[in-house]
Amino acid sequence: MAGARLGAWAWDEVVPHLRAAGHGAHPLTLSGLAEKQGLPAGQQTHVQDIVDEVEGKDLREVVLVGHSYAGIPVGQAAQRIGDRLARVVFVDSDVPADGESFLSGWPEGAEEVRASIAGNGGFWPVVPAAYYVGQGLTDEQIARIVDGSTPHPGTTLTEPAVLARPLGDLPATYVKCLLDGPEPGDAVAEVLSTGEDWRLVEMDTGHWPMFSRPRELAQILLGAAGE
Numbered sequence: 001m002a003g004a005r006l007g008a009w010a011w012d013e014v015v016p017h018l019r020a021a022g023h024g025a026h027p028l029t030l031s032g033l034a035e036k037q038g039l040p041a042g043q044q045t046h047v048q049d050i051v052d053e054v055e056g057k058d059l060r061e062v063v064l065v066g067h068s069y070a071g072i073p074v075g076q077a078a079q080r081i082g083d084r085l086a087r088v089v090f091v092d093s094d095v096p097a098d099g100e101s102f103l104s105g106w107p108e109g110a111e112e113v114r115a116s117i118a119g120n121g122g123f124w125p126v127v128p129a130a131y132y133v134g135q136g137l138t139d140e141q142i143a144r145i146v147d148g149s150t151p152h153p154g155t156t157l158t159e160p161a162v163l164a165r166p167l168g169d170l171p172a173t174y175v176k177c178l179l180d181g182p183e184p185g186d187a188v189a190e191v192l193s194t195g196e197d198w199r200l201v202e203m204d205t206g207h208w209p210m211f212s213r214p215r216e217l218a219q220i221l222l223g224a225a226g227e
Contacts, residue, residue: 001050002027002210003068003093004157005126005149007034010067014210017218023225028053030070032153043073043101043159050077060084063225067091068207069157072102076161078170088170089224091217092177092207095188096161103157105187117154124152135206136179136213145211168195173224175217179206 002010008027018025030049032041039045050073054062062084066074071093078088094105103110117124126149132142168191176184184192184200192198201220203209209217 001030001046001064001066001070001074003070004124004152005033006067006145007036007148007150009034009148010145010208010210013214014218014221017215018221021218021222023222024059026053026057026059030073030156032156033150034148037150041153042155043157043161046070046073046156047076047080047162050074051080054081054084061086061225063087063089063221065089065091065221066093067210068093069102069152072096072161073156075167075170076163078172079164086171086226087224088172089175089221090172090188091175091209092180093174094185095167095191096163097167097187098163099160101158101160104160105185113157117157120151120154122154124154124157126151132206132208134179135208137206137208137211141208141211145208167191168198170195171197173199173201173220175209175220176200176202177207177209178202178204 007029011027015025015027029036030046031039063086064074064078071090074088075096078085094102103113129142129146132145174188174192192200203213203216205212
């Protein structure tokens, strides 16, 4: 699952590499975004979107992938699919904490985001091309992201996560994109230090590696799947 404002289309350059290696790949657009604009969505809607995709298609040995915002619902869904889960991959993402929202992890700027959502009909608006500069993207890649982005349902950012057990109990790989900051955030660093089966992988690119380094990202996902 791609991060805020994006849909399944964001994985178009990653999916062929996974399928060429013999794996199924099921990019999913979360409710209220891209081709699913207009569907009501809160954070738990997004969690259920993921669970329904896995269970509805009877998927097994699943590697759930969450980029940026999507790490929040993906981490919760991973706990709910039981023995269908093989591993979670968090791609430069936020991670859920029980009772905390996406915005809870913002030491600065959370009130500005809330005000932006309130002033834009309950949606976090899309951002201009300048927002993506310095993240290892070409002008063409930036234009593609901007053109494909849709406003993000605000309640998915403000509703609290619900975890049944510690996140560190999951088998997980965390992908840190170094142009977006050299170190994981505090919440991620803590679970990396305590989770028995958490691994850190670094990519020398920006926050949107599915566009800037799709082949390299695909290889990391294949590694997470045991390739």
